[in-house]
Amino acid sequence: MSDDKRHHGVVDQKDALSVYFEALLREEVQPEADTRPHAEPEPETVPLMMPPVIAVPTIPQVEQVIEQAVETPVEVGQQLEQETRVPTPALPEGVPDWAALPFQALLFKVSGLTLAVPLAELSGVQEWHDSAVTPMLGRIEWYLGLMEYRGRQVPVVDTAQLVLPPDRFASLVTEDKERLGHVVFIQDGTWGLACDSVEDVISLNHDEVKWRSSRSKRRWLAGTVLEHMCAIIDPPAFADMLRTGIADLPDEPSEAAETEH
Amino acid sequence: MEEQENTGHDPITEWVTYRLGDEKYGINVAMVREVLKSTEIAPVPGAPYYVLGIINLRGNVVTVIDTRTRFALPPREPDDATRIVIIEREGQVVGMMVDSVSEVANLRESEIEFAPNVGNDESARYIQGVSNQDDELLILIDLEKLFTSEELTGSAAH
Numbered sequence: 497m498s499d500d501k502r503h504h505g506v507v508d509q510k511d512a513l514s515v516y517f518e519a520l521l522r523e524e525v526q527p528e529a530d531t532r533p534h535a536e537p538e539p540e541t542v543p544l545m546m547p548p549v550i551a552v553p554t555i556p557q558v559e560q561v562i563e564q565a566v567e568t569p570v571e572v573g574q575q576l577e578q579e580t581r582v583p584t585p586a587l588p589e590g591v592p593d594w595a596a597l598p599f600q601a602l603l604f605k606v607s608g609l610t611l612a613v614p615l616a617e618l619s620g621v622q623e624w625h626d627s628a629v630t631p632m633l634g635r636i637e638w639y640l641g642l643m644e645y646r647g648r649q650v651p652v653v654d655t656a657q658l659v660l661p662p663d664r665f666a667s668l669v670t671e672d673k674e675r676l677g678h679v680v681f682i683q684d685g686t687w688g689l690a691c692d693s694v695e696d697v698i699s700l701n702h703d704e705v706k707w708r709s710s711r712s713k714r715r716w717l718a719g720t721v722l723e724h725m726c727a728i729i730d731p732p733a734f735a736d737m738l739r740t741g742i743a744d745l746p747d748e749p750s751e752a753a754e755t756e757h
Numbered sequence: 758m759e760e761q762e763n764t765g766h767d768p769i770t771e772w773v774t775y776r777l778g779d780e781k782y783g784i785n786v787a788m789v790r791e792v793l794k795s796t797e798i799a800p801v802p803g804a805p806y807y808v809l810g811i812i813n814l815r816g817n818v819v820t821v822i823d824t825r826t827r828f829a830l831p832p833r834e835p836d837d838a839t840r841i842v843i844i845e846r847e848g849q850v851v852g853m854m855v856d857s858v859s860e861v862a863n864l865r866e867s868e869i870e871f872a873p874n875v876g877n878d879e880s881a882r883y884i885q886g887v888s889n890q891d892d893e894l895l896i897l898i899d900l901e902k903l904f905t906s907e908e909l910t911g912s913a914a915h
Contacts, residue, residue: 630780630887630894633828634878642872642887642894649887649894651875686873741877 587702590709592718592730595702603695603726604680607656610726611691612698617731619685620645621694624676640673645685652679652688653738659716659727682731687738698724767865774862774895775842775855777825778833782855783862783888783897788844792858795839809854812841819843821852828883846904862895864888869897 587596594616601612602621622645629652631641638657642649654676679688700721705728707719716737718730772783773792798810798821807827811818821841825832838857843850869886885899 630896632872632875632881632896633884633898634875634881635829636876636878636881639875639878639881644889649870649872649889651873653875738875739873 588707588709590707590711590719591702591705595700595705595707595718598699598701600697600699601728602680602697603724604678604689605692605695606659607675607692609656609659610695610724611655611659612721612724612726612728613680613682613689613731614728615697617682619681619683621681622679622688624673624679624690626673626676640690643679643688645679645681645688648685650681650685650688651738652690655680655689655691658737659714683735687735689734767867769863769865770869772862772864772895772897773842774859775840776857776859777828777830777855781859781890781893781895783864783895784842784844784853784900786861788846788900790843790845790850793841793843793852795835795841795854812852814843814850814852817850819850819852821854824853824855844900846900849904851904862890864890864895864897872896 587593592614594614600615602615602618603610603612605611622643629641629643630649632639632651638654640652640654643652644650656675675692676690677693679690680694681688698721704723705719705721708714708717711717711733716729716734718728718733720727771786773786773789774781774783776782793812793814796812798812800810801808801820804810804820807822809821809823811820813819823832824830833856835854839854840858841852841854842858843852845851868888870888872881872884872887875881883899883903885897885902887897888895
C-alpha cells in the first residue's frame with residue numbers, strides 16, 4: 497500500500513489505474529502466496545481455501561478442495577486424482593453459484609479498469625445515448641437517470657464513480673458523459689451499468705479466479721483474474737449496493753474524511 | 758383521489774405538468790390551487806437554502822420554494838415562462854417556482870411506471886413514478902411525501 501500512496505497524485509492516468517488495479521489484485525493474491533509449495537502452511541494466512549480441508553475429513557472432498565486451492569498434489573497421490581472426477585463439487589468459500597461450472601463473462605471497460613460480468617447474470621447491453629437517459633431528482637452523483645430497456649424504465653448508474661475511489665475518480669475521470677459508450681444491464685434488466693466500452697467474452701474456470709472469501713468492503717467485487725487483468729463483479733451484490741446506497745463502498749479516503757468530521 | 762376517473766380497472770388521474778431544465782414533471786392536479794406568473798418575492802432571512810422568500814397572495818403570505826434548488830438542480834434566472842405553482846394540502850399553502858407550466862395530462866394508471874429506489878437519497882422518495890408521454894419521460898412528484906418532509910413543513914408553517 498505504500499507504493500500506492502507514493503504513486504497517488506503523481507502518476508498519469510494509465511499508471512494510476514494500474515496502481516489501483518494492482519492494489520485490488522494484491523489484496524487477493526496475498527493469501528495465494530501462502531499456498532505455494534515452498535511456504536510453510538500457516539493457518540492464519542490461508543483463510544481463503546483451507547477451512548474446508550480441515551473441516552471435511554472425507555477423502556473426495558478434501559482432495560477436491562486441495563485441487564482447487566493449490567496446484568501442488570501434496571501426498572494424496574493417484575487415488576485422489578481419480579476422485580477429482582466426482583461431480584457437483586462443493587464450492588470453496590466465496591465462489592458464487594454461477595461459477596460452479598466453467599462460465600463465460602463479458603469484459604467491459606470503466607475508465608481504464610477492466611471489469612467482467614458473468615453471462616449468467618447479464619441481461620443485455622445497449623449503446624449509451626445521452627438523450628435516452630432521463631436524469632432523476634436527487635443528489636446521488638453516480639445515478640445517471642432512467643433509460644428505457646425492454647419496455648421499462650431502468651435506472652442507470654455511472655460505474656466508474658462506484659468502483660473507483662473518489663480520489664482516483666477525480667483525477668482520472670471527467671464529468672463529461674462523452675466517455676460513456678455502453679450500458680450493461682444486470683439483474684434481469686433492472687439495473688444498467690454505464691461503461692466506456694464492451695470488450696470480449698471470455699471463458700473461465702472457477703479455479704482461474706482469485707475469489708474473495710470475505711467481502712466487508714467492495715461487496716461488488718467477486719474476484720479477480722490475473723490472466724485477463726480484470727475484476728469480476730458480483731451482479732446481485734452490485735444491485736443490492738445500488739438499492740441500499742454506497743455506505744460499504746471502497747474508499748479509505750472518504751471513510752477517513754467521515755471520521756474526521 | 759378526487760380527480761380520479763374510474764374507467765374499469767384502469768383509473769385516470771390528472772397531472773399538472775411543468776418543466777425544470779430539460780425534464781418534465783407532473784404533480785397531482787388535486788393539490789394545485791392556481792398557477793401564477795413570477796412576481797416579486799420578498800426574501801426571508803434565515804430561511805432554508807431552498808426558500809426563495811414570501812409573496813403576498815391576496816392578503817395571505819405564501820412561502821415560495823425554489824424547486825430547482827430543492828431538487829439539486831442548478832439555479833436559473835426567472836424569465837417570462839417562469840411560474841409559481843401554488844399547491845395546498847390540509848390548509849398548508851406553498852408556492853413552487855418552476856421554469857414553465859405545460860399542461861394538464863391525463864394518465865391511466867397502467868401508463869404510470871413505478872420508479873425504483875436508488876441509493877438512500879431522500880429526494881428520490883419524492884418521485885411517485887414515471888410515464889412515457891410522446892417519447893418523453895414525465896416524472897411524477899409525490900407532493901404528499903414532499904409536504905410531509907420536515908424541511909418543507911418547517912419552511913411553510915407561516
